[in-house]
Amino acid sequence: MALFAKYVTIDGTGIHYLHTGPSTLPGVPPALDRGHLFLLVHAAGSNAGMWRRQLEGLGAEHSALALDLPGHGRSCGVDGLGSIEEYAMLVERFVAALGLRRCVLVGRSMGGAIAMVLAARQPTLFSGLVLACTTARFALPDQTLAQLHDVVRGRLPQQFGTEAFSPSTPQPIMVEAWREQVKTDPRVRYGDLLACRAFDGRALLPRLRTPTLVVAGMDDAVTPVSCAEELAREIPGARLAVLEQAGHQAPLEQSDAVNRLILEFAGSLAR
Amino acid sequence: MSIWGRTAVVGAFEHPTRFAPDKTAFQLHAESARGALEDAGLHVQDVDGFFTAGFSAMHMLSLAGHLDLHPTYVDSQMIGGSSFVSHCLHAAAAIEAGLCHVALVTYGSTAASERFAIGTGGGSAGDPPDQFEASFGATLVGAYAMVAQRHMHEFGTTSEQLAEIAVTMRRHAGLNPQAKYREPITVEDVLASRMISSPLHLLDCCVISDGGGALVLTSLERARDLRKPPVVILGGAEALRHGGRGVRDVLDIAASQSGPLAFERAGLRHDDVDLCAIYDSYTITVLATLEALGFCRPGEGGAFCADGRIGLGGALPVNPDGGGLSSNHPGMRGIFLVIEATRQLRRECGARQVADAEIALVHGTGGFLGHRHSGVTMLLGRA
Numbered sequence: 080m081a082l083f084a085k086y087v088t089i090d091g092t093g094i095h096y097l098h099t100g101p102s103t104l105p106g107v108p109p110a111l112d113r114g115h116l117f118l119l120v121h122a123a124g125s126n127a128g129m130w131r132r133q134l135e136g137l138g139a140e141h142s143a144l145a146l147d148l149p150g151h152g153r154s155c156g157v158d159g160l161g162s163i164e165e166y167a168m169l170v171e172r173f174v175a176a177l178g179l180r181r182c183v184l185v186g187r188s189m190g191g192a193i194a195m196v197l198a199a200r201q202p203t204l205f206s207g208l209v210l211a212c213t214t215a216r217f218a219l220p221d222q223t224l225a226q227l228h229d230v231v232r233g234r235l236p237q238q239f240g241t242e243a244f245s246p247s248t249p250q251p252i253m254v255e256a257w258r259e260q261v262k263t264d265p266r267v268r269y270g271d272l273l274a275c276r277a278f279d280g281r282a283l284l285p286r287l288r289t290p291t292l293v294v295a296g297m298d299d300a301v302t303p304v305s306c307a308e309e310l311a312r313e314i315p316g317a318r319l320a321v322l323e324q325a326g327h328q329a330p331l332e333q334s335d336a337v338n339r340l341i342l343e344f345a346g347s348l349a350r
Numbered sequence: 351m352s353i354w355g356r357t358a359v360v361g362a363f364e365h366p367t368r369f370a371p372d373k374t375a376f377q378l379h380a381e382s383a384r385g386a387l388e389d390a391g392l393h394v395q396d397v398d399g400f401f402t403a404g405f406s407a408m409h410m411l412s413l414a415g416h417l418d419l420h421p422t423y424v425d426s427q428m429i430g431g432s433s434f435v436s437h438c439l440h441a442a443a444a445i446e447a448g449l450c451h452v453a454l455v456t457y458g459s460t461a462a463s464e465r466f467a468i469g470t471g472g473g474s475a476g477d478p479p480d481q482f483e484a485s486f487g488a489t490l491v492g493a494y495a496m497v498a499q500r501h502m503h504e505f506g507t508t509s510e511q512l513a514e515i516a517v518t519m520r521r522h523a524g525l526n527p528q529a530k531y532r533e534p535i536t537v538e539d540v541l542a543s544r545m546i547s548s549p550l551h552l553l554d555c556c557v558i559s560d561g562g563g564a565l566v567l568t569s570l571e572r573a574r575d576l577r578k579p580p581v582v583i584l585g586g587a588e589a590l591r592h593g594g595r596g597v598r599d600v601l602d603i604a605a606s607q608s609g610p611l612a613f614e615r616a617g618l619r620h621d622d623v624d625l626c627a628i629y630d631s632y633t634i635t636v637l638a639t640l641e642a643l644g645f646c647r648p649g650e651g652g653a654f655c656a657d658g659r660i661g662l663g664g665a666l667p668v669n670p671d672g673g674g675l676s677s678n679h680p681g682m683r684g685i686f687l688v689i690e691a692t693r694q695l696r697r698e699c700g701a702r703q704v705a706d707a708e709i710a711l712v713h714g715t716g717g718f719l720g721h722r723h724s725g726v727t728m729l730l731g732r733a
Contacts (some may be wrong), residue, residue: 095372
């Protein structure tokens with residue numbers, strides 16, 4: 080499926096996004112009027128390209144778009160934003176700038192945290208919330224941060240880790256993720272991890288009023304299934320789905336299953 | 351007839367972006383041109399001299415179309431990163447000769463968002479010497495590294511001394527809100543960063559950014575009626591270095607020819623210079639250039655740079671904007687040297703302002719130092 084790339088300027092920063100459906104002239108937002116609308120928010124140090132399989136799968140009969148947060152992928156700026164709350168505000172302005180209709184907000188990992196904050200702030204903007212491979216409170220080992228800090232300081236070359244994947248995930252899938260990873264400066268990723276570490280969304284969860292689907296990878300070593308269980312327990316009415324042979328990159332590792340879950344969930348929602 | 355002291359830089363603009371995947375290089379040229387013309391208080395219709403450099407053949411024709419310029423005098427001299435300093439000297443000559451009246455110099459590049467390998471990419475397979483050398487894996491950073499190796503061998507220069515230069519540039523960048531890298535670093539950080547081409551570590555190398563800049567020049571007479579205080583071209587000279595017919599000393603660099611001639615033409619001495627804008631593609635470039643320009647004797651560059659002398663507050667501040675090492679290097683940095691020197695002499699640099707700056711020296715290096723390269727020196731002063 081052809082995906083189109085566009086820019087929208089938010090607070091002076093060019094924000095890049097991929098979308099389904101026909102393209103439009105520069106400055107004219109895409110129509111995105113088929114079926115449900117899905118807005119996809121990526122993880123720390125990641126970009127919209129990591130949602131390619133969702134854009135294609137969800138976009139077959141519906142509409143979907145995924146943005147690159149500032150400093151990520153093909154968006155402008157050399158730095159990310161300093162906190163999950165600032166990212167949530169940015170996504171809120173992105174929604175307003177494109178005049179998006181009510182949509183299902185989907186976030187993975189840091190993107191999930193952003194989605195929780197935004198859904199709590201603006202419950203009427205979203206018909207549903209999908210929280211994939213995420214948590215209300217990230218437990219990031221000091222060693223992970225120290226290693227990335229060494230990359231940022233030029234002491235180590237960029238690392239291509241396997242810890243975010245299920246042991247059963249084949250290497251070509253990991254390569255796909257790594258090829259997206261290198262599109263963002265490691266120091267942006269480092270800043271993201273600091274923002275994740277400072278995030279505590281536990282108080283938000285009982286206040287969420289948006290229908291929520293929580294998706295977890297059985298083999299997720301970064302945000303283990305217990306994190307997803309907490310989300311499902313604390314968010315009123317939330318559903319939990321745990322996928323086998325999936326790690327912290329479940330939407331990539333088990334893309335068909337994740338797409339099916341999201342479509343099934345969307346089918347249960349009022350538009 | 352002398353052309354010196356009669357032409358002024360009246361508009362200077364450095365594009366604030368350091369990463370602009372949403373823009374083309376031409377957009378960066380255009381936005382920079384608009385910025386510099388606004389700075390000068392002139393309109394695009396006033397421009398009759400156009401100066402620019404890019405990598406593709408006849409790049410200037412397309413760019414003139416993009417900017418809708420109708421110049422009567424054009425110059426697309428391309429001698430690497432020093433080209434834009436050279437354009438200023440050529441503009442001075444053209445304006446003084448009456449060939450044009452308002453000269454626009456522009457630059458734009460999306461090296462970072464295109465992931466362009468500036469230093470580690472190989473040489474091109476173009477003209478004969480490149481064809482014969484490229485197959486041996488020559489890289490740009492490799493050429494500069496050989497200059498550093500030779501300097502260490504001849505004079506005992508140390509990696510710590512080179513690192514001091516990177517540390518100083520980063521300290522300056524901390525005062526420049528637009529600099530790409532602003533967090534302070536230490537000598538230890540430089541030495542602990544990974545080796546790119548020995549003895550040059552990652553932090554001995556300039557950053558790769560997207561960016562653009564533009565300058566507007568006109569006669570001093572006309573400059574006095576414009577928006578900003580004129581900054582006058584007091585003297586300048588160009589030089590090329592190459593292998594010629596045989597083996598050549600890699601420490602004999604173009605600045606040793608262009609520097610003395612520029613001083614002579616300007617009627618100035620080293621003591622007169624309040625600040626320098628020196629092309630800092632690598633730490634060694636600064637050290638070797640300062641020596642070749644005659645600010646210190648050959649071999650003394652390490653000690654000269656290492657005790658705070660080239661930092662803000664020192665005797666000879668170099669690159670108060672943070673230079674290519676920390677602020678902005680989209681591939682060819684020459685134009686930013688002139689922009690920073692101009693803004694310093696106008697005393698509009700805020701926290702990084704060199705107090706009472708009257709005279710600035712600009713030196714651009716293009717190509718492979720120690721190998722085929724160009725050097726252009728220009729002295730600027732307040733009117």
